[in-house]
Amino acid sequence: MNKPAYTRRLGLYLLIGVYFGIVLTKSEAISWYRIQEMFRFQAFHMYGIIGAAIIVGLISVQLIKRKGARDLDGQPINIPPKNMGSGTRYWLGGTIFGLGWALTGACPGPMFALIGNGIWVMLPAVVAAVLGTWAYGALRPHLPH
C-alpha cells in the first residue's frame, strides 16, 4: 500500500476504534459494577451483550468465509486457527486474566474507554498491564503452554 492509502487506512481503524469506544461506554460493559453483577450472576445484562456480540460475530465470520469475501485491498481474508498445544496456556492464562478482570472491573478494551471517560486511575492500570505483559514475555520460556 502506498503512503497516502496507508494513512487513510489508519484513519479507518481510528474510526472503528471511536465507534467501539462509544458502544462500549454506552453498553455499560466498562462499569466495575456491571462486571461484579455479572460474576455474581445477578443480571442478564453482560451475558446478553457478550452473547449477542458472539452471535453477530459468528454469522459475519461464516458469511465472510462462505462467500470468500475479500478485504479493501482485494486480498483474501484468512483467519488462522489457534494452536491448542497442551491447552495449559488457555485455562491457566485465562484464569489469571479473569482474576485481574474482576479486580479492576475492566478488560483491556474497557481500560482505554475508561481513560476516555475520565477514570484516570485506569492509566496506572494500563501501565501495570504492560508490565504484566513484559513479565510474561520474560517468563515465557519457563511456563507450560
Add this chain to the structure above:
Amino acid sequence: MMELLTGPWPWYVTGPLIGLVVPMLLLAGGKQFGVSENLRHMCAAAVPTKAEFFNYDWRGGIWNMTMIVGVLVGGAIAALFLSSGDPIALSDAAIADMSALGITEFNGLAPDSIFTLEGLSTVNGLIMIVGGGFLVGFGSRYAGGCTSGHAISGLSDLQLPSLIAVIGFFAGGLIATFFVLPWLL
C-alpha cells in the same frame, strides 16, 4: 431523539454493535479483533527487553494501536455528549451484595472509594488497580487473547482454545469475586 442516545442503550442493541467490530476489521484489512495484542506491541516498542517474545516488528501492530486510541476518544465522546449522568440500573440483588461488602455509592462507572487517586494510594486500591492490571496483562498474553480476542473473536470462529480460555476467564473472575474481593473491599 437525543434522550434515546443519552439514555442507557439496551444489551440487544450494544451487543450486536460490538459484534460488528469483528467483520469491520476483517473487511478493512483482514485484521483480527484483539485489544490485548496492543500491550505486547507497547512493550516491544517502549520497554527495553531481551525476551524473544518481544523480538518482532511491532510496527505491524500500528493499525491496532491506532484503533485503541480511537477507543479512548470514543469513550470521551460518549462521556461528553451521550451521557445522561444517571446511575446505572443495576439489579437490586447486586446492589444488596455490594453494599454488604461496604460499597456505599453506585453513581458513575466504578466506586470512588477505590477508583480515584485517593483510592489508589491505599493498599487495597493498589492491589485492585495495579495488581489487577498486572494480572490482566500477564494473563491475556499467556492465554493468547482477552475478552475481545478469545470471547468475541475466537468464539465467533468456533475456536475450542478460545472456549477453554473463556471458561478460565470466568473461573478467575469467580475466584476474585467470592474469595479475594471480600478481603479487599
